[in-house]
Amino acid sequence: MEKTDSELGNGRCPIHPNISIDVIEEENYFFRFSRYQKPLLDYYKQNPQFIIPLNRFREIINFVKNGLEDFSVSRLKSKMPWGIDVPDDPEHVMYVWFDALIFYISSIGWPEKIDFDGYWPGIQVAGKDNLRQQSAIWQAMLISAGLPNSKQIYIHGFISADGQKISKSLGNIIDPYALVKKYGIDAVRYYLLREIPSYDDGDFSERRFKELYNADLANGLGNLVARIAKLATNVNGKRITVKFSDVNTKEFSQSLDEFRFNDTLEIIWKKIKSTDQYVNDKQPWKLTGERFNTVLQKAISDIIEIATLLQPFLPDATQKILDQFKSPTITPKPPLFPRIT
DSSP: OOOOGGGOBTTBOSSSTTSOOOOOOOOOOEEOGGGGHHHHHHHHHHOTTSEESHHHHHHHHHHHHTOOOOEEOEEETTTOTTSOEETTEEEEEEOHHHHHHTHHHHTTTTTTOSSHHHHOSOEEEEEGGGHHIIIIIHHHHHHHTTOOOOSEEEEEOOEEETTEEOOTTTTOOOOHHHHHHHHOHHHHHHHHHHHSOSSSOEEEOHHHHHHHIIIIIIIIIIHHHHHHHHHHTTSTTSOOOOOOOOOOOHHHHHHHHTTOHHHHHHHHHHHHHHHHHHHHHHOGGGOOHHHHHHHHHHHHHHHHHHHHHHTTTOHHHHHHHHHHHSSSSOOOOSOSSOOOO
16 A cells, blocks of 8 residues: 555554555556546536535545645556556556546446436545545546546544454454344444444444344334234224325434434434333223224324335335235234344
């Protein structure tokens, strides 16, 4: 991995502090990055939401303001024979980072532009260690090629495991496929989106995973769905008419627009808790006739609203909920999220 002096801390890579830095001199082709300071700063100024979160945006603005250095975009083929040849110079191959960034547009048809114009510019997602490559280097490359800049870039943090950095040497690598096989894909998605901060570093532990699963999915959402489905069985011999409410609240939409997925899920879980409390307060199992129907209709409408809000996060579970509560007859189903020990 190539690093410039400005990316080092005390002469070390901040991400790999245990590895010594080697200084290498060789003939390379360079990209004239220094030419793009003003175009980049102008674009940042014109697009105040270009990078989320704001602290990362400020970081890259300061980086560009401090001056840009031209950077190498090739390597000697004698050292890296597997690379892609530099046009018109078979002695050199393209540096992997320079080539990799082009994947964003080459994968959607560029330079043929068959599908390209329908997809680009787009929104990008990257880790905090790729901030400069994505939001400065890549944007300068796009300007140089006469192409539109990215619409927006969402920068996220790192995930640790039980408080430690995930690494091969420590042997604490988490296998997501094993987690999905054991707990289900929706449960894994929920943990990562709810427990891991959207903008900062977060931690994974199976102990915490089980706690969150049982509290929010089994006891929270799953239990509420089961309760309402049981109450709705054979309601006076007819199906309750559900009036679907407006789900596009300002708070919900804003949290999604800002990629604050953990906050978005918190909003939905407040709705789950309030619906659960509504059922407890009204005690529909003690009611009859229209009073019973009115309470249950409100509860069913809330369930459908909750499932609709949750569709981007728990697609499998929410489809089961919608199928169950939008069917002609509501009947109990197996638990969505059986408790785990």
